[in-house]
Each structure stands twice: as structure tokens, then as C-alpha cells.
Amino acid sequence: MRVVIAEDNVLLSTGLELLLNRVGVQIAAIADDAAGFLSAVREHRPDATIVDVRLPPTFRDEGIRAALQARREHPGLPVLVLSQYVERQYAAELLATSGGGVGYLLKDRVSRVDEFVDALRRVAAGGTAMDPEVIAQLVQHAGDPISALTPREREVLALMAQGHDNTAIADQLVVTDNAVQKHIGNIFAKLGLAVTDSGHRRVLAVLAYLNAASRTGGR
Structure with missing residues (x-):
């Protein structure tokens, strides 16, 4: 599996690279902003992407917007979003895109290596991976x-x-x-x-x- 990462935090991006290399995932490119991410996706056509919601310069929604743009340009491109907090609007917007292959995890989930790698592989295969905390905030139905x-x-x-x-x-x-x-x-x-x-x-x-x-x- 070849992956493009969009993450401006050098420590986290380096950690992701080391972690994924250990489980046989090839890192095609690491970008620290939205423009670099989109260029890397166009160049490498990865099997999956990992994207931080907030990227330079404003650290608001550049990452998720770049992910949505990438999926418009490459329908079905698997995207696993990482976020420090639950961004309900962006999680719902990402899931609303067609084609499957989407995930939304909180960053502390990365430390649970097996769960994180399983989520990435599921997304790469066209499935869905949602952090339980994200689900809890998005679903408001009472009972079952x-x-x-x-x-x-x-x-x-x-x-x-x-x-x-x-x-x-x-x-x-x-x-x-x-x-x-x-x-x-x-x-x-x-x-x-x-x-x-x-x-x-x-x-x-x-x-x-x-x-x-x-x-x-x-x-």
C-alpha cells in the first residue's frame, strides 16, 4: 500500500512514517500544507491518504478541504482524516462524499497502533472507519x-x-x-x-x- 500524508507537525508525520513502514506501508510523500498534499496526490496516485484537518496557513479547515478536493479530482480516493478534536461538520461532509473509503479518527487513536493500522487498511479497501467519539457526537438518536x-x-x-x-x-x-x-x-x-x-x-x-x-x- 502506498500512502500520502498531509501533516505539518514534524514529530507526528515522522512517527506515522516509522509506524507505517514497520507494517509494510510505503509512504509515497509527506506534505505539510494543502497545496503540497494535492500535488503529491496528483503525482503519486496513492492507495490511501492520511490528512490532518487543520493545516497552514490558518489551521482551520485547509486539510479537510484539500481532502474533499482530492476526492473530487480522484473519485473514491481513500481518505483517513486525523483531528485533535471532533469537527462534526467536517466529519459529516466527508462521509457525504460518494465512493466509500473514508475515515475520521482522533489523533490519540494513532497511539493504539493495531487499531490505527486496521482503520487505515479498512479505508484503503473502500470501507469506513469512524472514531467512537465522533460517532457519539454525530448520532443523537435515543435508544437503538x-x-x-x-x-x-x-x-x-x-x-x-x-x-x-x-x-x-x-x-x-x-x-x-x-x-x-x-x-x-x-x-x-x-x-x-x-x-x-x-x-x-x-x-x-x-x-x-x-x-x-x-x-x-x-x-
Whole structure:
């Protein structure tokens, strides 16, 4: 796996490089700002990227904006975002991009090496990796909204959480696209996701699934 990193903290970027090299991950480039990151992605076409939310010069949202730009230029580019704090808006915006292969972890998760490497590999494979703290702040449903779903609806939602689009879900479950659309409509209704939330309903449904999985210890 070849990775491009966007991180302005030299100690953290060096630590990431050493950590990932030990597990067989090749670092194609390390950038310390958004422009350098985008240039590195264009040049190296990595298998995955690791991006700090806040980069120079303002240390606001340069990193996440660069990640979103990179995914527009290279649809489906796997992006694992690292942040010191939970940035709810940016986490939801990243998850709202199509194609799967997205993750959002707090930086202290890096010290848990096995979890961090597993999250990176999952994102590189097109799945989703969300920090439990991010999930806790994004999902506000009371109780367990997943319990109302049928077994088939749970299967569809699990595949959504892995980053699959409707066509891929239909192929895996050996059903029609229309059947998948019907299941997703039922999922939205049972999770109480109104039509006015159409831009983020898929994101919120996946977050509800991940939240339930984190409580039960599932994947």
C-alpha cells in the first residue's frame, strides 16, 4: 500500500512514517500544507491518504478541504482524516462524499497502533472507519434505532457502512437495484430520517449503524 500524508507537525508525520513502514506501508510523500498534499496526490496516485484537518496557513479547515478536493479530482480516493478534536461538520461532509473509503479518527487513536493500522487498511479497501467519539457526537438518536430494521435491511445498511453504492449492494445480495432502493427507503423511514435531510440521510443511517455496532462490540 502506498500512502500520502498531509501533516505539518514534524514529530507526528515522522512517527506515522516509522509506524507505517514497520507494517509494510510505503509512504509515497509527506506534505505539510494543502497545496503540497494535492500535488503529491496528483503525482503519486496513492492507495490511501492520511490528512490532518487543520493545516497552514490558518489551521482551520485547509486539510479537510484539500481532502474533499482530492476526492473530487480522484473519485473514491481513500481518505483517513486525523483531528485533535471532533469537527462534526467536517466529519459529516466527508462521509457525504460518494465512493466509500473514508475515515475520521482522533489523533490519540494513532497511539493504539493495531487499531490505527486496521482503520487505515479498512479505508484503503473502500470501507469506513469512524472514531467512537465522533460517532457519539454525530448520532443523537435515543435508544437503538437499528433494532427496528429487518435482517435484510440490516444487511443493506452494513454494506452501506462499508462504502458500497446501491449497484454494488445489489450485486452482493443478488437482488435488483430497485429492491435495494426500497430497502434503503425503509431504513431511512425507520431511523426517522426525514426527506428534508436527503443530502445527509445516507450518512446519518451509516452513523446510526456504526454507533450501534460500537455499543455491542460488533463491526
